[in-house]
Amino acid sequence: MSERHLIVLNVNGTEYEAVVEPRKTLLDVLRHDLGLTGTHVGCEHGVCGACTVLVDDAPVRACLMFAVQAEGSDIRTVESLATNRALSDLQEAFSANHALQCGFCTPGFLMLAEGFLAERPDADREEIREAVSANLCRCTGYQTIVDAISTTAARRRAACPHPEKEATTP
Incomplete structure (x- = not known):
């Protein structure tokens, strides 16, 4: 049985808890656990950039980062750009x-x-x-x-x- 970890992620200014396997990617947690589907799944090899998010203000391929690595960081997804239903x-x-x-x-x-x-x-x-x-x-x-x-x-x-x-x- 695989070991699972409770992690806390700050995504778009909101704190989320998730129980994840160590190998689960940030992309999978964002889309499947948190329901933030604006970040797209592309090549899943870090080549295309469709899954780019900001982690501590730096662009990161979410498919290449494990969710446990993002704990304690400030994560921004495309959902953070529009505010009050107005485009950025x-x-x-x-x-x-x-x-x-x-x-x-x-x-x-x-x-x-x-x-x-x-x-x-x-x-x-x-x-x-x-x-x-x-x-x-x-x-x-x-x-x-x-x-x-x-x-x-x-x-x-x-x-x-x-x-x-x-x-x-x-």
Whole structure:
């Protein structure tokens, strides 16, 4: 009989308890135990990026991380982006720039972009293109995805032109 562990996960600002086998992936816990199905199951080998979530603000392939490894971390899934039934600025930009077609890869790209823009708010188009090359899309050809992320980055910079100064203001 397999050993099981009680873990506590902080997902999208809510604390969840789950009893899991040590080998159960974060992806499986999110989808099957917590009912957060926005994170998609793709290749299950860490290649496609459809399962990308943020763990402590860093993009992570949920299919490659065991749930027990995520205990104590802050986890964000695509469900965290829209608030009060309103799309986030990044989701709006994906829609406005036609950066999705079938939509299967979109949650992974959104979470990859959120993590990337948090770390690199001043990224140029080439840096954005390099970042999104980590995920696979079979429909859009990436140009519209780069457009959407670039648009979001520019709007966020305009809204908060000097984030380092605001961070140090008491």
